[in-house]
Amino acid sequence: MFALQLKNISKTFGTFKANDGINLDVISGEVHAILGENGAGKSTLMKIIFGLYQPDAGGEIFLKGKKITIPTPRFAIKNGIGMVHQHFMLVRPFTILQNIILGVEPRTWFGAVNYQVARAQVTELAKTYNFNIEADRLVETISVGMQQRVEIIKTLYRNAELIILDEPTASLTPQEILDFYRIVENLKRVGKTIIIITHKLHEIKEIADRCTVIRKGRFIETVDVATTSEEELASKMVGRKVDLKVAKADAVPGEVVFSIEDLSALNDKHILKVKNFNLTLRRGEILGLAGIDGNGQRELVEALTGLRKFKSGSIKINGKEIGHLTPRQIYESKLAMIPEDRQRRGLIMDFKVKENFVLQRIEKSPFSHYGFIINREMEKFTESMMERFDIRPRNIELNARNLSGGNQQKIILAREIANNPDVLIAFQPTRGLDVGAIEYIHHEIIKLRDQGKAILLISYELDEVINLSDRIAVIVDGSVSVNISHETLVTHENIKEYIGLFMAGGKA
Ligand SMILES: Nc1ncnc2c1ncn2[C@@H]1O[C@H](COP(=O)(O)OP(=O)(O)OP(=O)(O)O)[C@@H](O)[C@H]1O
Ligand SMILES: [Mg+2]
Known part of the structure; x- marks a missing residue:
């Protein structure tokens, strides 16, 4: 029946x-x-x-x-x-x-x-x-x-x-x-x-x-x-074969590009959520931050991107302190972010696709000239990005709200990559994406890595962290509880269980 x-x-x-x-x-x-x-x-x-x-x-x-x-x-x-x-x-x-x-x-x-x-x-x-x-x-x-x-x-x-x-x-x-x-x-x-x-x-x-x-x-x-x-x-x-596993060459890490030292930050209820957090990223590597939801990941990302004032510590890009800067200035220091919540942080849902594509850069060349917005440049740029990232449907006039969830996420990724960042913070970058789109975004992230960018991947999905990262840090209760080297990552027989134990609070 x-x-x-x-x-x-x-x-x-x-x-x-x-x-x-x-x-x-x-x-x-x-x-x-x-x-x-x-x-x-x-x-x-x-x-x-x-x-x-x-x-x-x-x-x-x-x-x-x-x-x-x-x-x-x-x-x-x-x-x-x-x-x-x-x-x-x-x-x-x-x-x-x-x-x-x-x-x-x-x-x-x-x-x-x-x-x-x-x-x-x-x-x-x-x-x-x-x-x-x-x-x-x-x-x-x-x-x-x-x-x-x-x-x-x-x-x-x-x-x-x-x-x-x-x-x-x-x-x-x-x-x-x-x-x-x-x-x-x-x-x-x-x-x-x-x-x-x-x-x-x-x-x-x-x-x-x-x-x-x-x-x-x-x-x-x-x-x-x-x-x-x-x-x-x-x-x-x-409609074609999809690789469910990520294939990538070994990382060739270069000089340090991003460092976080002794960072501490409170949440909205004044509870200490990030506690003396330390991390260093080199060019050409993907560092995965594994952890159970609620261990300070959100507050950490907000502090790193200027959305949350932090209590103490330091954040540096290319040796330059950025901790006191505004979100806009941090963005201009070549730090890009794929936010966890695309509907609240990543996009303006009632703006058109083409407007969302130039959000942070609308008053810059080539999108503006003497204070006038150059519509044609904005449209040209959006069209080429939609083509390159296969964002559907190819309609730059649609409001972001009327795109499917996965295509909304692709806009954010495309926009952030286009700014040619030195560091990309990818917070739950594939949430809600289909397997084809995940494969695609993973490839793009690896491509960025191979161009010498540093990627900080923060995800609650341990499979994704293990699959994509060159090395891993585990965050528990606001601090890094253990660092897992590339060597351990590729040789350990039960890597998932091993990291899972640390995530649950086990000690090294
Ligand atoms: N109100 C609307 N006006 C114009 N186009 C729309 C509208 N609603 C949906 N669409 C388009 O219809 C297509 C299907 O959208 P839908 O939300 O059903 O996709 P979906 O399969 O649920 O995708 P996802 O897995 O990303 O959620 C998309 O290309 C979307 O942009
Ligand atoms: Mg849907």
Whole structure:
């Protein structure tokens, strides 16, 4: 029995076909993965199912065998469809409980919100599915993993039978991901149907029963996950063979270009998060900083890029102290950054692609001349960068918001590389990217290295750190707990477990 069937669904934006005749069969009670490159049209398709977009004429949607149209999200919810978006949509100054019941609050006989009943219902739900939530905390104070649980409970509170999860693990920590897998198992156990978008192939193997591949807006095929390898999934999705491992020559480190000495910094709550941190980077090497989320990585990056005043210590590029400079001056000292949160730090979502490409350089030549912006130069530059980095669609006038997540990330990378930095800080550079794009970005980072740049890679994904780095430092509780040499990195038999122990607080 099918929970949902789509037949020949298309969606056109202007002249661009984001979905082109897509067919999808989702069996009741299964976990159905959707796989496709950045910009393939996955989120668009999900928004059609949730009533956020109307498909072009000519397609059909069947819910539990019955042909319907889904005019609004309200209608979708009424018919048992729930969706957790790629970027969460909770009301930050509200509590968890308020967010869960928002718009469907139980009322007392005189019309006030009945928090007592709501609290009992939510507690019951949390118990059934083994969720661990604190209902009275403000959403703005909780972790991303917790926000996601709140979003899922929100759909359950509205009695969703079919739950759409758009890249649910893209910004979770490895531990939160394990918790998330358990939640999916629980949902499946009680008979919910789940559609999940993810770029992580091992995750599809882990939790999905079947997988539908789409490429450039078109349906390719639906496969049984158990009998399809990760390599097969990758090549179906990209349409060519993809290297899942990074191939690179040994680094040839040159002189020291970047040094951090005894750096200490507080977080917003005045807690010391970076503690006498020391690190030295040479030209021509990639230094990976491994560590569990929350060990000071964020505060460190903010201090290094001038976004956070630090307490003590020194930061030098090419021997020149930059610690007291503004973010703009630091950028001009040839330090580039791929930020962790592209929507808040990397891009201005309501600016056009071409404007985002020249953000930090708009009043410089060739983009300005005697205070006038030279539109043609900005456009020429943007067009060439979009070509070189294969950013899709090739439309420089689109707002950043209307690009897929992966293509947004490519803009940041392209822009930062174009400034010809000496040092690149890459903070979670491939979060939310498809395997083809990851391969591409890894190659670009290695290319930079081979041109004599220094790269500081900060990632919560140990696999990525091990794969890409020439040597590794582990950050625990705000300081470097151990340095792992290139030699150890390439010869150690269980390098992942070995580093994992240090990350968990083990001592050298
Ligand atoms: N409102 C819009 N206006 C114009 N183009 C749009 C709009 N929404 C999406 N697109 C385009 O449609 C294509 C598909 O976007 P979509 O967000 O569905 O991709 P995706 O498969 O979810 O990618 P990702 O993995 O990066 O999230 C993209 O090229 C995007 O730029
Ligand atoms: Mg998407």
